[in-house]
Amino acid sequence: MALAAPPDLSDTDVPVQPLARTYPRGLFIEPHAHVWGQLLYAMSGVMWVETPHEALVVPPQRAVWLPPGVPHGIRVVSDLQMRNIYLRPALAATLDDRVQVIEVGGLLRELIVGLVEQGDQSAQPAADAPQYYEALVSLALLELQRAKRSMLKIPLPDDSDRRLLNLCQAVMAAPSLDISFEQHAQNTGASVRTLARLFKEALGMGFAEWRRQVQLATAVAELIQGVAVSTIARELGYSPSSFSDMFRRELGVAPSQFMTNR
Known part of the structure; x- marks a missing residue:
């Protein structure tokens, strides 16, 4: 290259x-x-x-x-x-x-x-x-x-514990619900209990909440590119209806309406 x-x-x-x-x-x-x-x-x-x-x-x-x-x-x-x-x-x-x-x-x-x-x-x-x-x-x-400032920001831990940072980077690469916290923990070589504690200490939130922020940022990025809501939902491991419910609950608007409200 x-x-x-x-x-x-x-x-x-x-x-x-x-x-x-x-x-x-x-x-x-x-x-x-x-x-x-x-x-x-x-x-x-x-x-x-x-x-x-x-x-x-x-x-x-x-x-x-x-x-x-x-x-x-x-x-x-x-x-x-x-x-x-x-x-x-x-x-x-x-x-x-x-x-x-x-x-x-x-x-x-x-x-x-x-x-x-x-x-x-x-x-x-x-x-x-x-x-x-x-x-x-x-x-x-x-x-x-x-220019307007955007919301596409996700908190990251420092590198004091590479297991937590590696897990976060793995989720950003594959944020689907199909990959469980237990699977991510196993891949990083740490226990679920240890990683749950590290999430709270380093990021002030649990794994599920943090991954949801990654999913929302990923979804917004794909909506901007014109990807269909059903496709985004499937990629993230949701049914279309459950994804729309999550998106509306977190951002206050349905994903189908997000771009028209910008």
């Missing part, structure tokens, strides 16, 4: 560094951090972005904002067309100082794509390229500042 060259984040004369990359399903990018802020945008495909305290599911029409210095790993759920925008620290300071999932509207999407295209060194710059580029950067910042 050929990857684009990484951006030169030592060049502080430029305000942003754009990067386009394609990743295959199943790839895991080990945790790392950048001195610049980073916007991760999925043009197509879905990824989980894991930070020290939470996991964020990122379908198309969503992006993750990572302030400078935040460690993060990426799990690619389906073939991914990613567009990255790195912002030098001075510009990053004008945005959130916490990790956020951002809803990407039509204008913001075109601005991200435009910045990546302008950053293509093989393109021949026009005479007005510097002014156009600066305008793109300024408007993109304004759009990022005003």
Whole structure:
């Protein structure tokens, strides 16, 4: 798999560094951090972005904002067309100082794509390229500042007990009810009782509640992509009616109405 060259984040004369990359399903990018802020945008495909305290599911029409210095790993759920925008620290300071999932509207999407295209060194710059580029950067910042923040966040434990973190990562990879807590515990080599205690201590909730949050985030990501409610229910191990009841109870609206209410 050929990857684009990484951006030169030592060049502080430029305000942003754009990067386009394609990743295959199943790839895991080990945790790392950048001195610049980073916007991760999925043009197509879905990824989980894991930070020290939470996991964020990122379908198309969503992006993750990572302030400078935040460690993060990426799990690619389906073939991914990613567009990255790195912002030098001075510009990053004008945005959130916490990790956020951002809803990407039509204008913001075109601005991200435009910045990546302008950053293509093989393109021949026009005479007005510097002014156009600066305008793109300024408007993109304004759009990022005003964009809606999304709920697709899941709390994660730290790595002080790898058994618990491994279980959480396994559930995010396969959140279906068909895989029981007992099966997950057996796979991690810990007792059900020990893992139940660790869940309460590390995350302040039980396994069933935490998995339900993962299922809801997964369901929302698939609804955004236009997947049928019946298909989502089946993938998560529910009947259509029981899934709809759970979704409505947790989010206050039926899954069939979720996107029309956005």
